[in-house]
Amino acid sequence: MNNTVCPKCGKPTTKLFQGKCKECFLENFTLAEIAPVLHAKLCPTCGARNVKNKWVDQGSLEEIVIHTAEDALFVHEMAEDIEIYIEPRALTPYMYKVHIEVDALLLDESFHQELETEVRVLRESCDMCSRISGGYFEAIIQIRATNRIPGDDEKQECINIANTVLERLVNKGDRLAFISSSLEIKEGTDLYVGSSNAARHICKEINSRLGGSFTESASLQGRKDGKDVYRITFSLRLPEFMPHDIIEYKGKIIEIRKFSKNVTGMDVETGARFTTTPDELQGATLISKRKDLPKTMLVAIENDDLMLLDPDTYETVTVKKPVMFSAEPGSEIPVVKTEKGLLAIADLS
Incomplete structure (x- = not known):
């Protein structure tokens, strides 16, 4: 084993620690x-x-x-x-x-x-809070609907989804994941979002849960540090029909239950399950939303028939009992008037 000499104390040692033997090294060690x-x-x-x-x-x-x-x-x-x-x-x-x-x-x-x-x-105010207070945004989400104006409940649901997405992104470290402001206009709502990445995630999540589609376009805002600065506009289109809309499609009366990549619902007359795609649903017409349907008195139930009061004439009419029907005589039930006559609407299940 080769020995060397500690330059401080002169003692032989087999190893130096920062140029000293172990004892000298530890003497003033911190x-x-x-x-x-x-x-x-x-x-x-x-x-x-x-x-x-x-x-x-x-x-x-x-x-x-x-x-x-x-x-x-x-x-x-x-x-x-x-x-x-x-x-x-x-x-x-x-x-x-x-x-x-x-x-x-x-x-x-x-x-x-x-x-x-x-x-x-x-x-001291952080970068995110300073930008929020200053109205900073990199992207605009324009919430609209196809062939109609989105309702207040739909717009609020979109905002709730956006807040959930933003919270998730902030927890992952995206400090530009915020909404600096929003603007209500006749056609819908505009959300001003801190980053285009966050806006894109919001649009994807809304489309996944509510259906529809979105497009994006960029506009040059100027230059910063020698680089072009763009602002992205996301045009979000909610579907023409939403869950619990009553529509007429190819001679059938359908209640929409879910609208996303595929459209599912129920045939009001037969109770049969209905499935199609948003593109194939073109040409359908809205009859009413479930919450806006008139209600009428259920007079009696006889086997597969219901006896109802016509909400306009107050005459007793007989209609087919829908599948999954559980109302009792004397109660009020929702109905829809179509070219085929009065139809009773089944309970939500």
């Missing part, structure tokens, strides 16, 4: 170091923390203080089996005294060191 005062930038609106000039989402104020101390703590690169204990103590709402204990193994020696630091929390 396991961990931290600055006496640290600063943590905290967004007062959303609670995000600035780490190395990048805003990241964090938890409570105490957790932010702990993360700040962890990020600033230096532990010797040769240490192994490191264990760190951090205990913050609030001096004021935005100033913390932090006690740190570090245990580690180095060169078969166990080391323990205690440190103190102070974390001062500075409040």
Whole structure:
């Protein structure tokens, strides 16, 4: 085994540690170091923390203080089996005294060191909140409907879906996933979205759940840092018919149950399941929405027939009992008037 000489103490050694023998190296060894005062930038609106000039989402104020101390703590690169204990103590709402204990193994020696630091929390608006307050947006989603104006319930459902998608994207780190503003117009609603990526995810999710389609187009807004800056407009089209619409299609009266990539429903007269595609449904006409159907008195039930009062003439008429019908005589039930006469509408199931 080759020996060398420690340049500090002159003793022979088999290995040098940073130019010294083991004893000399450990003589002035410092396991961990931290600055006496640290600063943590905290967004007062959303609670995000600035780490190395990048805003990241964090938890409570105490957790932010702990993360700040962890990020600033230096532990010797040769240490192994490191264990760190951090205990913050609030001096004021935005100033913390932090006690740190570090245990580690180095060169078969166990080391323990205690440190103190102070974390001062500075409040500053993050990039996302600054952009939201400034009305920043990269994309516009135009919520419209085919051959009609979308209803308030539909528009609100689209907004609810959008908020769910945005929350998911924010949790994944997309800090431009926000709606800075919205605009109600006669034809529908416009959503101003922080990023085109978030807007695209919203449109896909709405189409997946409600049906319809969307297109996108870009317009040049200018240049920034030598690059062209574009704004994307997403034209979202909800389908012509929505769930629980009563339509006439090729001589059949159909209640739509689901409208997405395929259209499913039920034949009001026979109770048979109905399936087609949105393209094949062209030419169908809307008779009524279920919620807008008139109701009339159910007089009696005889086998497969129902005796109803005509809601216009108040005469008793006999109609076929629909499948999955459970109403009792004396109650009011929804009906629809067609060229084939009065039809009773089955319960939702």
